[in-house]
Every structure is written in structure tokens, then in C-alpha cells.
Amino acid sequence: MKRNYWPVFFILIFLYTLFMVFWTLHATMITPVNPDDSFLSAYHKVDKNFNNYIQANKTIEEKYNVTLLVNHHKRKLDFEDVFYGQRVIEKSKKFRKILKDGKNIIEVKITDKQGKAIKNVKIKMRVNIATDDKLDIDLNNFVFEKQSYIKRFSLPHKGNWNITGVFDIQGHKAYLFLKTNIEH
Numbered sequence: 001m002k003r004n005y006w007p008v009f010f011i012l013i014f015l016y017t018l019f020m021v022f023w024t025l026h027a028t029m030i031t032p033v034n035p036d037d038s039f040l041s042a043y044h045k046v047d048k049n050f051n052n053y054i055q056a057n058k059t060i061e062e063k064y065n066v067t068l069l070v071n072h073h074k075r076k077l078d079f080e081d082v083f084y085g086q087r088v089i090e091k092s093k094k095f096r097k098i099l100k101d102g103k104n105i106i107e108v109k110i111t112d113k114q115g116k117a118i119k120n121v122k123i124k125m126r127v128n129i130a131t132d133d134k135l136d137i138d139l140n141n142f143v144f145e146k147q148s149y150i151k152r153f154s155l156p157h158k159g160n161w162n163i164t165g166v167f168d169i170q171g172h173k174a175y176l177f178l179k180t181n182i183e184h
Contacts, residue, residue, distance in 0.1 A: 069108075072105075107150050122168035
């Protein structure tokens with residue numbers, strides 16, 4: 001009598017599929033989840049208020065001149081980088097290599113439309129890698145010197161970094177989001 005092995009084959013396929021389902025669930029459960037806190041806020045709040053953030057930046061631009069220097073690379077107060085993928089940042093000469101492996105400096109100049117420096121601005125920034133919240137660097141306590149707010153910090157390694165921040169200028173808020181990289 002000749003044996004039929006097709007039922008065994010289907011049982012093995014079923015067991016393999018079942019194993020892969022459990023393996024996928026296990027891998028998903030042990031993977032860390034890092035909350036997105038762009039603009040130093042929960043993503044639900046950012047989604048709900050994004051148009052307000054755009055309007056807040058327009059209001060600030062009407063009242064003040066804000067210049068951001070990251071390692072002497074001049075950037076305006078914006079968050080258009082939030083719309084770009086990291087590959088665009090890596091290929092664009094405009095955005096590349098703003099940060100350095102090691103010591104960095106951020107300088108923020110805020111003046112009124114007549115050119116007078118604004119004091120008592122509250123600046124909260126965070127430099128982070130989007131995939132790992134263990135490397136977040138909070139930049140608070142900017143020092144006001146030479147008519148600018150200055151903060152020095154150090155980055156531990158090369159990679160794709162984001163700079164996000166909130167500025168409180170005399171009761172008006174402005175928002176910042178920059179993507180950049182340090183060459184691998």
C-alpha cells in the first residue's frame with residue numbers, strides 16, 4: 001500500500017504559519033515604542049493644532065525678526081522639514097551636515113522690527129534621533145550674550161538628528177522643527 005504524505009505537508013505548513021504568527025506577536029511586543037513629541041508636545045495635540053502653529057509662526061514673523069544659527073548655518077524659524085523624508089535631507093545640500101559629531105552651538109537672535117534685541121525669551125529645544133528617545137538632549141537655559149541666546153551641547157554619535165523647539169516671545173509662541181544629519 002502506497003502512503004499519501006500530502007496531509008502531513010499541510011499540517012507542517014499550518015504549524016509553520018502558526019509559529020510565524022506567534023513569533024510576529026512576540027517581536028512586536030518586545031520592540032520599544034517611542035512617542036513622537038515633535039514641537040515638544042504629544043502628536044495628538046500637534047495634529048489638532050497644526051494650523052494654529054503655522055499661524056503662530058506668521059504672527060511672530062510679523063512682530064519680530066528671528067534668526068537661528070546652528071553651528072553658524074543660518075536657518076529661519078520654520079518647520080517645513082517636518083514634511084521631508086530623511087532621504088531628502090541627506091541628498092539636499094541645504095540641510096546636510098548642520099550638526100557636528102561632538103561639540104555644537106545653537107544661537108538664536110530675536111529682535112523687534114527696529115532691530116532691538118528682545119530679552120526674557122523662553123526657549124525650549126530638543127535635539128533627538130527620531131527612532132530612539134534615550135538619546136534626547138533637552139536644550140533649556142539658553143544664555144543671553146552678545147544680543148543672542150546661545151546654547152552649547154555635544155552629540156554622542158553620527159546619524160540623522162532632529163531639532164525641535166518652542167519659543168515664548170513676550171506671550172507669543174513660535175515653533176521650530178529641523179531635520180539634519182551628521183555624516184556616517
